[in-house]
Amino acid sequence: MKTVLISGAGIAGPTLAYWLERAGYAPTLVERAPALRRGGYVIDFWGLGYDIAERMGLLPAIDRAGYHVRELRIVDDDGRRVAGFGTRVFDELTGSRFITLVRSDLSRLLYEAMSDSTEVIFDDEIVALEEQTEHVEVHLRRGGARCFDLVVGADGLHSQVRRLAFGPQSAFERHLGYGVAAFEVHGYDRRDENTYLMHTEPGRMIGRFALHGGRTLFVFIFADDAGRWPATLADQKSRLRDIYRGARWEWPQIADALDCCDDLYFDRVSQIKMDRWSKGRIALIGDAAFCVSLVAGQGSALAMISAYVLAGELARAAGRYRDAFNAYEARLRSYIDAKQRGAERFAAAFAPRTSYGLWFRNQVVRAFSWPGAAKLMVGRDITDRLDLPDYRWDGCDTAST
Numbered sequence: 001m002k003t004v005l006i007s008g009a010g011i012a013g014p015t016l017a018y019w020l021e022r023a024g025y026a027p028t029l030v031e032r033a034p035a036l037r038r039g040g041y042v043i044d045f046w047g048l049g050y051d052i053a054e055r056m057g058l059l060p061a062i063d064r065a066g067y068h069v070r071e072l073r074i075v076d077d078d079g080r081r082v083a084g085f086g087t088r089v090f091d092e093l094t095g096s097r098f099i100t101l102v103r104s105d106l107s108r109l110l111y112e113a114m115s116d117s118t119e120v121i122f123d124d125e126i127v128a129l130e131e132q133t134e135h136v137e138v139h140l141r142r143g144g145a146r147c148f149d150l151v152v153g154a155d156g157l158h159s160q161v162r163r164l165a166f167g168p169q170s171a172f173e174r175h176l177g178y179g180v181a182a183f184e185v186h187g188y189d190r191r192d193e194n195t196y197l198m199h200t201e202p203g204r205m206i207g208r209f210a211l212h213g214g215r216t217l218f219v220f221i222f223a224d225d226a227g228r229w230p231a232t233l234a235d236q237k238s239r240l241r242d243i244y245r246g247a248r249w250e251w252p253q254i255a256d257a258l259d260c261c262d263d264l265y266f267d268r269v270s271q272i273k274m275d276r277w278s279k280g281r282i283a284l285i286g287d288a289a290f291c292v293s294l295v296a297g298q299g300s301a302l303a304m305i306s307a308y309v310l311a312g313e314l315a316r317a318a319g320r321y322r323d324a325f326n327a328y329e330a331r332l333r334s335y336i337d338a339k340q341r342g343a344e345r346f347a348a349a350f351a352p353r354t355s356y357g358l359w360f361r362n363q364v365v366r367a368f369s370w371p372g373a374a375k376l377m378v379g380r381d382i383t384d385r386l387d388l389p390d391y392r393w394d395g396c397d398t399a400s401t
C-alpha cells in the first residue's frame with residue numbers, strides 16, 4: 001500500500017484523501033490549524049465540483065447546510081436597489097445544480113466523508129522535504145521526521161509545500177490588484193434573507209449576506225496595488241477601517257461590528273501560475289497549484305476536480321506516479337488556464353476603480369435580467385468544458401475516458 005502525505009485540510013485535501021482511500025492508498029492529512037477552520041466566507045458551488053460531491057454522497061448534506069440565493073442586489077448609499085438580477089439565470093445555466101454555502105461547511109462535509117481510518121494530524125505542518133529514490137523524507141514541525149511514498153500540497157494560495165519544493169511564492173503569484181476581507185457577526189439587525197447585497201464605491205465594495213443561526217457575513221473587496229498585508233488582527237482591522245474611511249451605506253454599523261469580531265479573513269486577490277504542478281514524488285492540487293482567485297467563483301470546485309483527477313490517475317497508473325502526475329496535468333491544464341483567463345477578465349467587476357467603471361458595471365448587471373443575456377455574457381465561464389472520467393477505484397483502473 002502506498003502512503004501519501006497531504007498538506008492542508010481545506011477543500012482539496014479531504015477530497016483527495018477520500019478518493020485515494022478508494023484507490024487503495026493510505027493518505028495522511030496534516031493541517032496547520034489546531035482544528036478544522038470555521039466561518040470564513042460563502043462560496044457559490046456548481047459544475048463538476050458539484051458532480052464530485054454527488055459521487056461522494058454529499059448533496060443532501062450540502063443542501064441542508066447551503067442557501068438558495070434568490071437575488072444579487074446592488075444598492076446605493078441609502079440601501080435602494082440600483083441594479084441586480086434574480087439568480088434563476090444560474091439555475092437555468094446549471095440545470096438547478098447550483099448552491100451557495102459557507103466554505104468551511106463544505107470543508108467539514110468533505111472531511112467527515114473521509115474514512116475513520118485516515119490519519120489526521122492537526123496543529124502541525126511540513127517544515128522540510130527531501131526526496132529520496134524510494135520515498136520523500138518529511139520533517140513535521142511537531143511530529144519530527146517521517147517518510148511517505150508521495151507528498152501532495154493542498155495547502156492553499158500560500159502553500160508551504162510549493163515553497164519548499166518549487167520555490168518562493170513570488171515566482172508564481174500574480175496579484176490581481178485587489179484585496180479581500182470577510183468576517184461574520186451574530187445579531188446584525190438587517191437580514192434580507194437569501195439575497196446577496198453589494199454596495200460599491202469606486203475601488204471598494206461591501207457585501208452583506210444573512211447566514212443561518214442569526215449570523216451575518218460581510219465581505220470586502222478593495223483596490224490595492226501594493227499587495228502587502230498586515231499580519232495581526234488588530235492591524236488588519238485598522239487597515240480595513242482606513243480603506244473604508246468615509247464609506248457610506250451601512251459602513252458605520254459594520255465598522256462597529258468589526259470592532260467586536262475576533263476572526264477576520266484578510267488576503268490579497270491573486271492567482272498562482274506554474275509551468276508544472278509536480279516535481280518527482282511531490283505534487284500540488286487546488287489553490288496551491290493554480291489558484292484562480294475568488295473572482296472565478298469556482299476555486300472550490302476546481303480544488304475538488306484536481307483532487308479527484310489526481311487520485312483517479314494514481315489509481316489508473318497502479319503505482320507509476322510519474323505517469324499519474326503527467327496524466328493529471330495533461331487532463332486539467334488547458335481547462336484551468338481558461339478559468340484563470342476568465343477570472344482575469346472579470347476581476348474589475350467586483351470593485352471598479354472609477355465612477356464610470358461603476359456605472360458601466362451596473363449597466364452590465366442590469367442586462368443580466370434580459371432573456372438570454374446572462375448565457376451570452378457568462379455562459380462560457382459557467383459551463384465546464386471538461387469530461388470528468390469515471391475512474392475505477394480498485395487500484396487497477398484501465399478503463400474509460
Ligand SMILES: Cc1cc2nc3c(=O)[nH]c(=O)nc-3n(C[C@H](O)[C@H](O)[C@H](O)COP(=O)(O)OP(=O)(O)OC[C@H]3O[C@@H](n4cnc5c(N)ncnc54)[C@H](O)[C@@H]3O)c2cc1C
Nearest residue numbers: 008010011012032043044125155156286287297298299300
Ligand atoms: C472571499 C472569497 C470568496 C470565494 N468565493 C468562491 C466561490 O464563490 N466559489 C468557489 O468555488 N470558490 C470561491 N473561493 C475560492 C475557494 O475558497 C478556494 O479556491 C478553495 O478554498 C481552495 O481550496 P484548497 O483546498 O485548495 O485551499 P484552502 O481552502 O485554502 O485550504 C488550504 C488548507 O491548508 C491549510 N494550510 C495552510 N498552510 C498550511 C501548512 N503550511 N501546513 C498545513 N496546512 C496548511 C489551511 O489552514 C487550509 O485548511 C473564494 C475565495 C475567497 C477568498
